[in-house]
Amino acid sequence: MLSRPESKLVEVLIIRHQAAHYVAANKVFWSQLLLLLLALLLAVSLGAINIPLAELSRAVVGAEQASQSSLIITHIRLPRALLAALVGALLGISGAVTQGLFRNALADPSLIGVTAGAVLGASLAIVFAGTGLSLVMGLSVVSIGAFLGGAAAVILVYRLATDAHGTSVTTMLLAGIAITALAGSFGSFMEFIADNEMLRRISYWKMGGLDGASYPRVAIAGAIGLPVVLLLPRYAVALNSMLLGESEARHLGIAVNRVKRMLVLLVAAAVGVSVALAGTISFIGLIVPHIMRLIIGPDHRVLLPASALAGAIFLPLADTLARVVIAPTEVPVGMVTAVLGAPFFLFLLRQGRQRG
Amino acid sequence: MSLLKLQQIHVELHTAALLKDISLVLNSGELLAVIGPNGAGKSSLLKAACGDLPLSRGAILVKNNSLSYYRAEELAQQLAVLPQSIDLDFPFVCRDVVAMGRIPHSTGAAIDARIVAEVLQELDIEHLAQRLYTELSGGEKQRVQLARVLVQIWGSEGQQDNLLLLDEPCAWLDVAHSHQLMKLLRRRVAVGAGVMMVLHDFNLAAAYATRVAVIKSGELLALGTPTEVFTEALMREVFSVSARVLRQPDSDSPMICITE
Numbered sequence: 293m294l295s296r297p298e299s300k301l302v303e304v305l306i307i308r309h310q311a312a313h314y315v316a317a318n319k320v321f322w323s324q325l326l327l328l329l330l331a332l333l334l335a336v337s338l339g340a341i342n343i344p345l346a347e348l349s350r351a352v353v354g355a356e357q358a359s360q361s362s363l364i365i366t367h368i369r370l371p372r373a374l375l376a377a378l379v380g381a382l383l384g385i386s387g388a389v390t391q392g393l394f395r396n397a398l399a400d401p402s403l404i405g406v407t408a409g410a411v412l413g414a415s416l417a418i419v420f421a422g423t424g425l426s427l428v429m430g431l432s433v434v435s436i437g438a439f440l441g442g443a444a445a446v447i448l449v450y451r452l453a454t455d456a457h458g459t460s461v462t463t464m465l466l467a468g469i470a471i472t473a474l475a476g477s478f479g480s481f482m483e484f485i486a487d488n489e490m491l492r493r494i495s496y497w498k499m500g501g502l503d504g505a506s507y508p509r510v511a512i513a514g515a516i517g518l519p520v521v522l523l524l525p526r527y528a529v530a531l532n533s534m535l536l537g538e539s540e541a542r543h544l545g546i547a548v549n550r551v552k553r554m555l556v557l558l559v560a561a562a563v564g565v566s567v568a569l570a571g572t573i574s575f576i577g578l579i580v581p582h583i584m585r586l587i588i589g590p591d592h593r594v595l596l597p598a599s600a601l602a603g604a605i606f607l608p609l610a611d612t613l614a615r616v617v618i619a620p621t622e623v624p625v626g627m628v629t630a631v632l633g634a635p636f637f638l639f640l641l642r643q644g645r646q647r648g
Numbered sequence: 649m650s651l652l653k654l655q656q657i658h659v660e661l662h663t664a665a666l667l668k669d670i671s672l673v674l675n676s677g678e679l680l681a682v683i684g685p686n687g688a689g690k691s692s693l694l695k696a697a698c699g700d701l702p703l704s705r706g707a708i709l710v711k712n713n714s715l716s717y718y719r720a721e722e723l724a725q726q727l728a729v730l731p732q733s734i735d736l737d738f739p740f741v742c743r744d745v746v747a748m749g750r751i752p753h754s755t756g757a758a759i760d761a762r763i764v765a766e767v768l769q770e771l772d773i774e775h776l777a778q779r780l781y782t783e784l785s786g787g788e789k790q791r792v793q794l795a796r797v798l799v800q801i802w803g804s805e806g807q808q809d810n811l812l813l814l815d816e817p818c819a820w821l822d823v824a825h826s827h828q829l830m831k832l833l834r835r836r837v838a839v840g841a842g843v844m845m846v847l848h849d850f851n852l853a854a855a856y857a858t859r860v861a862v863i864k865s866g867e868l869l870a871l872g873t874p875t876e877v878f879t880e881a882l883m884r885e886v887f888s889v890s891a892r893v894l895r896q897p898d899s900d901s902p903m904i905c906i907t908e
Contacts, residue, residue, distance in 0.1 A: 313741060313780055395737065533751055535738050539700050539731065544800070545724030545752035590738035 314589035317598070324601040328377065335373035335608040336365050339615050372505035376611045376625075377604040378513040379502070379570045380580075382562040384603020385524055387577030388584070388595050389559055392531040393552065394461055397585065398641075401563045401577040403465055404556065405445035408472035408479075410567035413441015415482040415494050432504070434497065435568040442564035445471050450556055458549040461538075464556075500571035500626025502611050509569050516565045520558050521600050527551055528592035535590070573626045575633025576603055582640060649676045650712065651811045651842040652697060657706030659696050659866075666692040668866045669706070676809045679837045680844045681857035685887055689866040690846040691732060694813050697844065698729045710811065724752035727811045728800040732819070734793055736781055742792050743768075743777040749799030763802045767795045770832055772825075790820040794829065801841065808840035815846045830856040850904040854878055855896065862886055878902040 337343045341364060386401040394403065402408070417437025449471050453464035483494055530551045533541040538548050566573070581599040588598050607625070610632065614625040652674040659667040667689050674680050682690045695701040697708060699715045708715050710727060728749070736745070746768065750760040768774045773791050776784065781792060794817055801810035812833075818826040826849070833843050834856055847853045853860055854874040862870040862877060864886050870877050883891040883904065890908040895901075 313739070313778075395735075397738065529751055532744075533748055535740075536734055536736055536748070537731075539729075540734060542700075542720065543698065543724055543727070543729045544748060545719075545721035547720050585738075589744075590740055591744060 315587050317588060317594040320588050320594070320598055321601070324598065324605065327605045328601060331605045331608045332373050332377065335376065335612045336369040338612050339364070339369060339619065368505075371507050371510050372502050372611065373608050374510045375505040375513055375569065376502050376608040378510065378517045379566040379573065380576060380603035380605070380607025381521055381600040382513075382517045382566045382603070383573060383576040383607070384580040384584075385521055385596055385600040386559045386562045387603075388581035388592070388599040389524055389527075389531065389555055390577065391581055392535060392592055393555055393559075394465060395535055395537075397582060398578070399465075401559055402472070402572075402574075403468045404560065405449045405468045405471035405475070406442040406560050406563045407567055407572050408475035409445025409448075410438040410442035410564060411498055411572060412475040412479045412482070413444070414438040414497050414571075415479050415486075416441070418490050418493050418497070419482050419486050438571075439564045439568040441475070442567055443560060445475060446556065446560035446564075450553075459552050459556075461552070496624065497571050498626075499624035500573040500629075501614075501622070501624045502570050503622060504569075513565060513569055516561055520562045524555075524558055525593070525596045527555060528596055531555075531592040532590075571624075571626060573607070574630045575637065576606060576629055579633045579636055579640075580606060649809060650674070651676050651710065651809060652844065653709040653712070654693075654697060655707045655709070657696055657708065658704045659692060659701050660704045661701075666701070666866050667696060670863075670866075670868045671706075672861060672868065672871060674811070674842045674844055676840050676842050677837055678842050678858045679833055679856060680842075680859050680861060681847045681853035682844065682861045682863060683847055683850065683853055684863035688863045690863055691815050692866070693863060694729070694815050694844065694846060695731075698727060698813055700729075711809075721752045724800070726801065726807075726809075727813070728797040729813045730793055730797045730815060730817060732815045734789075736789075739780045739782045741777075742773075742779050742781050742784070745781050745792055746777075746795040746799055749796040749802075752800065763799055764795075767798045767802060771795050771798070772828065787820040787822065787825065790817070791825065798832075798836075801836075803839075803841070808836075810841050812836070812841060812843045813845070814843065816848065817845060818847065818849060818852060826852060850878065854902045854904060855899070874902050878904055 343365065383401070387399075390401045390403060391397050391399045393399075414434050414437050417432075417434045421433040421437070449464055449467045450459065452467040452471075453459050453461075483491055486494060530541065530546045530548075533544045533546050534548065534551070536544075541548050541551075563577070580602045581595065584595055584598045584602050588594050607629070610628045611625045614623045614628045617623055617628075650673050654670055654672050656669045656671050657667055658665065658669055670693065672680075682693060684690050692701060696703060699708070710718070710723065715723065743764065747760060747764050750763065753760070755763075765774075768777055771791055771794060773788070773795060776788055776792060781789065784792065794814075797812060797814070801812055803810055817829060821829065830852055833845075837843055837858070847857075857874055859872060860870070860874050860877040861868060862882065869886060870882060878893050880891055880893055883889055883893075889906050892905045892907055894903040894905055896903050
């Protein structure tokens, strides 16, 4: 049995717990900024060749001219870390938006068909664009094929789910599943007719990787990604109200159909660009918003920026792990995120079941 | 002043008529109870009135303008709707759910917070404010959603002639909370609001409504004061029950006693 002061303490703790479910948004925001900085530092200093922090700072300010370390950092690791952070942010925020749009905390951006379309687009490019794979503005034909494939799939899914009464989110989900299956079977056919070299390339691309990172790619990711990341939070209040139901959101003065169209478009651009530049990286869009919702709550005004930042922290770390785990060979980062994400997802599923 | 006018509205769904040429007017200061057996079209009437169900014929006027005259936000500032059930599966803090009622308004955080606090107090749910919505019981959730729609039409800057459509708001509430809600609605009506609500409890309707509309098979069978509407003949014809209509000793409003 507890003594009086102790039981008092327990009481206070329980009340505290009930009163404050979520961590304050500004606390989370500042810790995330700090973690992001740390993640980027780790990403540029760790690798097949570890670079101590002292040398790192010299390389960044450019004091030491053209040493091997500074070349590795500025030409290879920094663009890669930046691309990882951008892609992570895009996947994180897209996941949060998709889960809100579908009113389901277990939804994933790939549900609207964008990922499967992108994979098909990339496979087509690999098989038919031949061995040339010429570069356009630092983008391979494969990346362009992936982006176009993703965009085409989303437009198709959106069209299928839209009629005179507006867009049905349920139909969009089902159409997304059908389009994903269809694109998948075409993709299998591509693999069937591909030769060994193409096959290896397709399967490697499907696993996702950031090894093609370069400053032009960072610039493209930034040019499309940053506006998306900045635009999406403007729909936070609309997303909150849509969690009550679409009619309820309409009765709160939200132009639901216009909002849905914008959100689908922005998510498609975000996921399309990240798939085009980094291949399919699974589970970030699913797990990151889920974890952030547990910490900061479901209010999209804080959840969207927090998910973007968390994605930007997680992917550079996962990519660093992918580079060092059996260095000097790199593991595709999509495998790392899946290996970390899948068990956690199952854990969340079990938790949810226990709570009923 | 007429807040809501239904002009011969007719609603069909896959050739089945849900509502047949219904006309009625809801004025500022009125609490209209809609009663009728299951499947009579009560919820359809509410959904049609707020534009959720497309009309086959007829027109709906809010403050003498058609629904399409208003921008979505403008309409939401003066018309709030509470459906029979709301599935909100995300663990919002209840205060945030209630505060969603202020989304269409741009009155500023201070006024919004004051209105939310006022409504929480009026509905006696201040103790739920910091709880998670997903952890509440059915009746508690219902009161939080009621708070949300009340917050939406609470009226600020002197404008009080707002419209509230409620579909069975008392379904999950115990006796005390039902009466508390009806009294609160009467106070809103007294300052200029108009309320149209679906009710199943005859005696609640008889005690608090200024007028009662009776719907059966999509038709408006009766419309009038509780005393005019609640008759033994109507109870038999519409609800197929034998009933005796007595008088409340204090207020003289009708009291329906089912004898079968």
